[in-house]
Amino acid sequence: MNTFSSAPQSGLSVKNLSVKFATGGVTHTAVHSLSFSLTSGEIVALVGESGSGKTVTARALLGLLGSNAQTSADQLSLNGQSLLANTEQQWRKIRGAEIGFILQDALVALDPLRSVGAEINEALTAHKWGTKNTRNEHVLQLLTQAGIPLAKERIHLRADQLSGGLRQRALIANALAMNPPFLIADEPTTALDPSVQVQILELLKQLRTAGHGILIISHDLGFVSRLADRVIVMHHGHMVEEGRTADLLCAPQHSYTRRLLDAEPGRRPPRPAVPINPTTLPLLEAHNLSFSVKQKNGTRKYIVQDISLSLFPGRTLAVIGESGSGKTSTARMIMGFQKPETGFIDFLGEPWSRSEKTGITEASRRSRRPRLAAIYQDPLSSFDPRWTVQTILDDALSVIHVPKTERLSRSLALLDLVRLPSTLLGKNPLHLSGGQRQRIAIARALAVEPSVILCDEPVSALDVSVQAQILDLLGTLQKRLHLSYLFISHDLNVVRNIADDLIVMQAGRIIERGSAQDILLHPRHPFTQQLVAAAQFIGDATGEHFS
Amino acid sequence: MILLPNTSFIILKKFILRVGGACLVLFAATTLTFITLQLAPGDPVTAILGGSANPTPETIKEIRTEYGLDKRLIVQYALHIWHVLSGHLGSSFSQHMPVKDVLWQQAPPTLKLMLSSLLLAWGFAILSVTLSAKKPLFDSAFSSLETFFAGLPQFWIGIILLWLFAYQLGLLPPAGTHGFSSLILPSLSLAIPLGGFLAQVMRESFKTTLDQPFVLTARARGLSDTAVRFRHVLRHALLPGVSLSTWAIGALVGNAVAVEFIFSRQGLGRQLFLAVSMHDMPLVTGIILFISVIYVIASFLADTLYVIIDPRIQEARA
Numbered sequence: 102m103n104t105f106s107s108a109p110q111s112g113l114s115v116k117n118l119s120v121k122f123a124t125g126g127v128t129h130t131a132v133h134s135l136s137f138s139l140t141s142g143e144i145v146a147l148v149g150e151s152g153s154g155k156t157v158t159a160r161a162l163l164g165l166l167g168s169n170a171q172t173s174a175d176q177l178s179l180n181g182q183s184l185l186a187n188t189e190q191q192w193r194k195i196r197g198a199e200i201g202f203i204l205q206d207a208l209v210a211l212d213p214l215r216s217v218g219a220e221i222n223e224a225l226t227a228h229k230w231g232t233k234n235t236r237n238e239h240v241l242q243l244l245t246q247a248g249i250p251l252a253k254e255r256i257h258l259r260a261d262q263l264s265g266g267l268r269q270r271a272l273i274a275n276a277l278a279m280n281p282p283f284l285i286a287d288e289p290t291t292a293l294d295p296s297v298q299v300q301i302l303e304l305l306k307q308l309r310t311a312g313h314g315i316l317i318i319s320h321d322l323g324f325v326s327r328l329a330d331r332v333i334v335m336h337h338g339h340m341v342e343e344g345r346t347a348d349l350l351c352a353p354q355h356s357y358t359r360r361l362l363d364a365e366p367g368r369r370p371p372r373p374a375v376p377i378n379p380t381t382l383p384l385l386e387a388h389n390l391s392f393s394v395k396q397k398n399g400t401r402k403y404i405v406q407d408i409s410l411s412l413f414p415g416r417t418l419a420v421i422g423e424s425g426s427g428k429t430s431t432a433r434m435i436m437g438f439q440k441p442e443t444g445f446i447d448f449l450g451e452p453w454s455r456s457e458k459t460g461i462t463e464a465s466r467r468s469r470r471p472r473l474a475a476i477y478q479d480p481l482s483s484f485d486p487r488w489t490v491q492t493i494l495d496d497a498l499s500v501i502h503v504p505k506t507e508r509l510s511r512s513l514a515l516l517d518l519v520r521l522p523s524t525l526l527g528k529n530p531l532h533l534s535g536g537q538r539q540r541i542a543i544a545r546a547l548a549v550e551p552s553v554i555l556c557d558e559p560v561s562a563l564d565v566s567v568q569a570q571i572l573d574l575l576g577t578l579q580k581r582l583h584l585s586y587l588f589i590s591h592d593l594n595v596v597r598n599i600a601d602d603l604i605v606m607q608a609g610r611i612i613e614r615g616s617a618q619d620i621l622l623h624p625r626h627p628f629t630q631q632l633v634a635a636a637q638f639i640g641d642a643t644g645e646h647f648s
Numbered sequence: 649m650i651l652l653p654n655t656s657f658i659i660l661k662k663f664i665l666r667v668g669g670a671c672l673v674l675f676a677a678t679t680l681t682f683i684t685l686q687l688a689p690g691d692p693v694t695a696i697l698g699g700s701a702n703p704t705p706e707t708i709k710e711i712r713t714e715y716g717l718d719k720r721l722i723v724q725y726a727l728h729i730w731h732v733l734s735g736h737l738g739s740s741f742s743q744h745m746p747v748k749d750v751l752w753q754q755a756p757p758t759l760k761l762m763l764s765s766l767l768l769a770w771g772f773a774i775l776s777v778t779l780s781a782k783k784p785l786f787d788s789a790f791s792s793l794e795t796f797f798a799g800l801p802q803f804w805i806g807i808i809l810l811w812l813f814a815y816q817l818g819l820l821p822p823a824g825t826h827g828f829s830s831l832i833l834p835s836l837s838l839a840i841p842l843g844g845f846l847a848q849v850m851r852e853s854f855k856t857t858l859d860q861p862f863v864l865t866a867r868a869r870g871l872s873d874t875a876v877r878f879r880h881v882l883r884h885a886l887l888p889g890v891s892l893s894t895w896a897i898g899a900l901v902g903n904a905v906a907v908e909f910i911f912s913r914q915g916l917g918r919q920l921f922l923a924v925s926m927h928d929m930p931l932v933t934g935i936i937l938f939i940s941v942i943y944v945i946a947s948f949l950a951d952t953l954y955v956i957i958d959p960r961i962q963e964a965r966a
Binding site: 165168189194196204205210211212214220223227261275 | 784860861862864865866867868869870871872873875879880883884957958959960
């Protein structure tokens with residue numbers, strides 16, 4: 102395995118750190134007197150939802166907050182040396198050399214126009230390390246250490262030419278270039294597929310063993326519980342709780358920590374299994390769907406191959422897969438946006454999409470379109486930015502020919518249905534929170550009175566506590582309106598208490614299907630087993646992480 | 649091994665498409681020139697005669713036959729295309745010399761002017777944007793300056809520069825075509841508005857790039873702000889500038905007309921104006937064709953630059 106050269110012994114200490122931002126005469130305090138310490142060979146996690154001040158704290162430790170931030174602290178020191186009065190020159194000597202920084206997604210955290218080799222090389226030249234030859238040698242060594250095979254060939258590739266796992270390793274190699282004793286990792290695995298998350302987790306553990314002190318910033322208690330020695334929970338800029346990981350998870354003291362733990366999707370009970378009534382007919386049926394693209398060398402690559410699925414009234418069918426598994430292409434075919442190469446789709450007992458050229462026209466689908474609605478990961482980008490909530494709902498209601506005079510009352514009823522106050526009607530979604538936006542998206546989907554709603558990663562961009570609320574709402578609405586959901590997600594935990602049936606996709610194929618409870622408890626395919634293991638939360642694990 | 653003929657085939661296909669496109673542009677330019685000159689008022693015979701007083705109807709007829717002006721319009725057009733195709737640009741009516749020689753004489757000063765204006769404009773845009781974007785006070789100050797520059801008409805700048813530097817201060821020559829010093833004022837007149845435009849489009853993309861996570865990564869390496877701006881951000885902001893530059897090549901020729909007049913420079917712009925006003929069909933065609941070729945080369949260079957700046961484009965095209 103990889104061996105990292107041992108990091109020097111030292112400590113990072115923060116006492117009563119406060120960060121204020123002044124914008125246009127208004128001061129906003131992002132962090133209120135935060136105190137913590139980080140020593141070599143330990144991993145401390147800073148956990149909180151968006152707006153908790155965790156990212157601001159990370160940047161304050163590197164002096165990267167920008168000119169409108171005011172930082173004050175009783176102590177902010179590295180190895181006993183105060184960083185409080187640092188000039189930009191002094192900060193630059195610390196960045197990279199004393200404290201390394203790892204960001205969320207290497208695809209955007211490394212310059213997309215340059216090779217990973219050039220990027221890591223720059224981390225060395227910034228501190229005038231070595232000569233051209235020794236630097237190149239060192240970059241190769243760093244890539245290899247970070248677990249990148251064939252580093253000699255990959256040194257010339259850009260981040261987008263590497264797989265998700267490899268480019269995240271390259272990003273970590275970049276932070277390790279000067280062998281800094283401390284690392285700050287801001288959501289280091291959030292954008293990654295579960296199987297890659299596990300690999301990066303292992304890599305970070307190895308770095309701890311090598312003596313690096315690591316500060317992990319995360320919104321994900323589940324992830325952090327597998328890694329951190331100590332956890333600090335932040336809420337609205339305040340530290341609400343700090344403690345050893347096991348203590349904090351098993352016996353949380355603060356009500357917010359308890360709330361956060363309860364919202365954790367992995368902790369929620371699976372939906373009780375209800376067998377499909379053999380006499381009901383499926384609302385939506387897809388048979389042997391395939392779709393391929395032509396590659397550079399002339400051969401065809403299958404994005405989706407032989408996918409069949411049936412969605413029954415009042416049930417949720419979850420499609421689980423990592424990026425590139427073909428789940429999004431399947432969704433596009435089911436929505437009728439993409440014609441399948443082979444196979445066919447029936448909706449409401451009539452043909453919906455056919456592979457043949459003389460297939461179904463959009464005109465023949467139009468009358469059934471309102472019965473199939475969709476919500477997406479990022480609702481904001483699916484709204485016209487100039488529209489208010491009222492115009493959005495108005496537009497949706499006009500599709501099913503609701504008379505103008507009734508639209509206002511219907512819009513209010515819809516807002517009530519998704520539990521939003523009627524005062525939001527005049528607002529622009531831009532000024533709403535992530536959870537409120539997704540509720541608006543659900544209201545819009547419901548406006549056309551659908552039978553089926555396609556949910557494409559509907560909670561992936563939301564904080565855990567908001568995730569739980571949205572999932573609860575979807576569950577309630579399903580019962581009340583007898584809706585069917587086709588729920589697409591990369592995260593098994595999310596579908597845990599909403600899915601009746603489950604399909605697991607890998608490389609364009611279905612590798613496992615069955616009732617959700619069955620698969621979650623007894624996964625058969627090795628890949629599903631890996632997914633289930635990766636999704637396992639500390640609460641129901643055996644406790645091996647504390648050993 | 650299998651890939652090799654395949655890739656060379658793709659390259660060949662691309663090459664054919666590009667050359668075909670270029671031919672189409674040149675053909676369109678020739679046709680449009682013909683149509684425009686036919687629609688314009690005036691008689692080419694006057695131009696051919698060089699303004700000699702009261703030609704007899706016989707002389708006029710003779711000239712019409714000699715230059716093919718008595719033929720039907722469609723025949724004239726076919727002949728015109730045929731001449732261009734066979735590389736015979738003919739003789740200029742007004743200059744009484746082969747069009748090739750006129751181009752040979754007039755093109756270098758204009759090309760020099762265009763190139764130096766383009767370089768000056770790029771220099772201004774890069775410095776103004778890179779050193780001021782998102783810096784408090786500087787950003788809005790330089791951004792306003794760029795908008796102001798972009799709004800100035802070239803002929804007005806030309807006259808002001810001429811008045812200030814040539815007549816009041818006497819630092820630079822007011823007119824002439826030769827030497828470096830005679831190039832400065834005309835180049836500035838063209839470069840100032842263009843630099844303003846370039847900076848405006850680059851600033852937008854520069855500011856977006858400054859917010860990208862990789863900029864934070866670069867700063868977290870210990871890189872200085874200036875190094876981050878020049879080594880990382882600038883490259884991302886170049887693309888919109890490069891696309892604008894292709895357009896600018898065309899605009900520069902048009903604006904060169906006024907500037908070459910103000911500074912009494914030799915050049916294609918001035919020559920084109922004279923040729924059009926004298927209905928000098930062969931010369932107009934020659935100059936327009938020449939400019940079209942420059943334009944085709946410029947857009948080819950821009951495409952090549954795109955790929956050098958952003959290698960992902962090449963892969964997306966393939």
